[in-house]
Amino acid sequence: MYEDLIDSADLPTARKSVLPGTGFFLPDDLEEDLEDEQTKAALEGAEVAVVADADADGLACVALLREAYDDVRNVPEPDTGEDEVDADAETADDAHEENLALAAGEADDPLAEPEPTPHGVALIPASPHNVEDALARVAEYGDEGIDLFVCDLCPDRYEYVDEELDAALETAERVSWYDHHQWGDDVAQAVRDAGVDLVVGDSEEECSADVVYRSLEYDFSPMYEELAAVTRDHDLWLREDPRSDDLADYAYWTDPAEYVEVVREYGVDLPEWVQEFLTERRVEKEALIEQAVGRSEFREIGGYTVGITYGRCSQNEVAETMRERGADASIIVKPAGSASIRGTDEFERCHEVAGQVNGGGHPKAAGCKPDIYDDMLDYAMHWTSRGAVAKQVLLDAFRDVAESADEDEPSDDA
Incomplete structure (x- = not known):
């Protein structure tokens, strides 16, 4: 090569x-x-x-x-x-x-x-x-x-x-x-x-x-x-x-x-x-921050607003920008396949989300690398689709954690 x-x-x-x-x-x-x-x-x-x-x-x-x-x-x-x-x-x-x-x-x-x-x-x-x-x-x-x-x-x-x-x-x-x-x-x-x-x-x-x-x-x-x-x-x-x-x-x-x-x-x-x-x-x-912020999307999951994007960038600053735009939590997927997860005072379970996809960290800041890449064709798809598969896996993990949080909360009838 x-x-x-x-x-x-x-x-x-x-x-x-x-x-x-x-x-x-x-x-x-x-x-x-x-x-x-x-x-x-x-x-x-x-x-x-x-x-x-x-x-x-x-x-x-x-x-x-x-x-x-x-x-x-x-x-x-x-x-x-x-x-x-x-x-x-x-x-x-x-x-x-x-x-x-x-x-x-x-x-x-x-x-x-x-x-x-x-x-x-x-x-x-x-x-x-x-x-x-x-x-x-x-x-x-x-x-x-x-x-x-x-x-x-x-x-x-x-x-x-x-x-x-x-x-x-x-x-x-x-x-x-x-x-x-x-x-x-x-x-x-x-x-x-x-x-x-x-x-x-x-x-x-x-x-x-x-x-x-x-x-x-x-x-x-x-x-x-x-x-x-x-x-x-x-x-x-x-x-x-x-x-x-x-x-x-x-x-x-x-x-x-x-x-x-x-x-x-x-x-x-x-x-x-x-x-x-x-x-x-x-x-x-x-410049790399600007590129990642420009690709950001927002999803409503389990009562939380989740910002998600893709790119090689400074994850903290990108997450902070998404927070300013209303995100309770942010996910930044990287070209090498890893991802950053950032929370706020409204969402402090980032380490649980990362724990579902081969990672860990802190309640408000975590990292992971989903086990979804079997060969270079998977990576080629990852780059050309701007992390589409990884994004879906991480959003699913976020949804699972958000749903478990709802189950843990006591009901009004208790």
């Missing part, structure tokens, strides 16, 4: 909006080999491994841990602007569907080189759908007696991670798991019974960085307390501090290793060269 056919960087916005990124078209074996090489390089000589979600919340956890372990600080040089920005990504959010996209191959730079500077606290990026692979790599490539932390990740079922977690426990001196998502009681108990120190925060009050901040026996400077607070502002979609959008966008658009070191050096007030980078990227971001 010609590289030009899968490189969407130079496509017109209208076409880029309906197609997945370059990484989608790479073979799984190639991606797995690259991840093996990157993990092996990161873990060489490391005393601590951190398996973390690669969004702003998960990476803030890494920054906190590197500070607590007095790890070397490796601040990147400011971008001189000599390299052309590859604007082939979408904004991150708090419900992990950006990692569903990464798992599906929408990575902005799927052939990234391993982190060049050795760290005592190694970063191993992961998603909710491949956390078991990251655990297995720590077990294989980590030094005997390494400390292992898992941050901002929640397995849907214990059997998804049981063997890999056992292997990691044999390699690691100790394993700590810090998160804030909706854990099933049986999953949490099984992880604790395996020998893991699991701390799960209130998903409506804390982000994972909050959990790490209060759980570590370390006297952090006020800069790190502020980092956790501003990260929480975006991760819980509070939208009270404009700097939280900067953190979320920068975490998604740059290399995870760079993000960690920049926030360790500058805190939440990102330097001018980062602000210039964000300004450049947001030109296309706004």
